[in-house]
Amino acid sequence: MRRLLLAAAMLGTVSAAHAADMPDLPFLRGSFTDGLSRSNVNWEGYYVGGQGEYGAITSKISSTINSDIQSTFVTPGPAYNWQPLAFAHSNSAGYGAFAGYNGQWDDVVLGVEANYIHGGFKSTSNSVGQTFNNLNAVIATTVTSAVVGVSDFGSLRARAGYAWGCFLPYAFIGGGVGSQTVDRYASASPSSVQPATTFASKSKLVYGYSGGLGFDAMLVGGLFVRVEYEYLRVTSDIESNVNSVRAGLGYKF
Template structure:
């Protein structure tokens, strides 16, 4: 028994001496995990970045929006059976950029940001009306549609967030302007007896407001990732509502 105790004591002494002789190991800094584990990220300053989005648009198209061009169709037989249009819907994607400035007081972060999206949001509504004779034979078809596009929307946002380590969850509200294009179509068979208006298009500058939630995540140095949800309402002759999610990559100077 004494032999075992003596051997254990000798091994412990040798291990302690070996550890004391080992040089201090260097600590790596600036790695990916160092950025994510940093508990005191400084969010104050200017930043820029790029982003992509995917979302759904709903446009409140009036049921009789095409009544003016439909009135130019004169049927050679029974009257065309024009059907009303419903709200227009579609899903689409876009891309853009953002730039802003953050001020930080302890863990509270307040800022202002310019945000731009070049989107391909185009909502479509269409209908087809058929006319039958007394023998239930199709004698005429009338089709009509409207396409509402919203693109190149730029907004100015106010942001408020709370710094939690390398994470910055935030909420925002904003307002801005963009471009809206409304394309309207009509067709009929058999062809009208006189030339008719089959297509018309109109573009205009529209304004709107937005709000949403997001989170910025500092990765390393000033590089950060962004994930965001935005609700946007565009007000004009045809009101449009867009719900989208975004992902971005930015750099804080």
């Protein structure tokens, strides 16, 4: 019996020594489940990430924005019936990146972030006008349209959040600059008796501001996911408003 107890004690000593000599492998220290169950996450530091978005854009174009183009058309007989344009709308998607720095005081997190979106946001408005004769037959038709695109926008944000376990809900506000393109078109039938301007386009650097809400969720190590809502208003030239939702993946160093 004494020999059996002595052998068991020696085996336990050898096993403990062997476990102490094993290397501490980082991938064995945590998992996605561990990350989502952590009660104290340190959000302080630099971070970078990528994101995608989907949203709706509305551009407040003037109803007579194409009057200069329309004036180049001269009717050979029947009067043209140009119809005014309404506000332009569309839905679209985009993608981009973000980078920033967080400072943390207990559960309060304050930071600054650079945010960029490359998108295909193009709001479109068009109208058709017709002229009728006494027999109610169409004798002249006009088509006019305007497309306002906000293809790129970069902003600098101020963020304020509250660390709640592995989650960081936050609000942000910022301002930035972007590229706005305005394409205008008009046509009329029957053809005019002199050459007419049918198309005009211009691009311009515009500015605006943004604000919204979101949250980051730490997964494992410094890897986190992001979901947020943003309202963007372009206030120069033609006013455009974009409401979008975003999802992203980032890493905090």
